[in-house]
Amino acid sequence: MKRWIISLLMLISVQAVAAIDTYEFQDEDTRKRFQQLTEELRCPKCQNQNLADSNSPIAKDLRHEVYRMLDKGESDSEIADFMVARYGEFVLYKPRKDASTYVLWYGPFGLLLLGLIVVFAITRRKNTAAQETPESNLDNEQRKKLNSLLDQDTDK
Template sequence: MRPWLHSFFLGSALLLAAATAQAAIEAYEFDDEATEERFQQLTEELRCPKCQNNNIADSNSPIASDLRREVYRMLNQGASDDEVVDFMVTRYGEFVLYRPRVSEMTWILWYGPFVLLGIGAVVVLLISRRRRRSDTADAKPGLDAAERERLNQLLEQDKKR
């Protein structure tokens, strides 16, 4: 058999296998609807450590599948939502949460934008005050009656020349 023909058949077989491959669909059975809703909510709130932009409910990665299975196991054992989240955070860190908790490590994340907004407002206020002062300093001050009289005398003298 010719080498290129062998490669052609091998490539065709791989394409056919890839076309017929299907993603495994996980079906979890729950005792009640409340537990199923908790499962859905938790899997949507937890970030996939591999994908980073997907939650574990939407991710097809093997680790997301393992995490879904772990959430299911913990819920069936009667764990609370906080216990499930604490387990995931202990295992994968705060990164696994889409909404990190407020702690010493996340203060800048939660309050940083407000601090920057406040600093920006102060800077704008200072710049506007400085401009107002410089505009006032550049403007000619008003003349009192004696100065106006003196100015008129000087102008009259200038006209006579």
């Protein structure tokens, strides 16, 4: 039984080590760019992890693709454009500001402004309703009639 447990633990530890990618970079700057890009690009399969954190096969392939493109000397924007062309804007954690994403970027501010306008309108309506009395809507003749009815009621 001990032998099976030890074998299982060794197998798990070997697989964990095999999942680590090792790349040799031309310089420290390229390594930093690689780390930054793999942290900014989302894994298409995992959807909630970036390429650096994901262990999925597609993430491994994309990390290799980013490494290959950096090795060729392509810029960060060219690499991001390649990924967007292949997988859509979804792969970017920070979507670009263009006509299709204006609602995403500025929608919350618009909703906040709309909410403030609604709150202002409701409080203003309540204030004007509280200031108005039923008598303020009456003309002189109706007011006299109301006063006479109230006087008759107090006489009883």
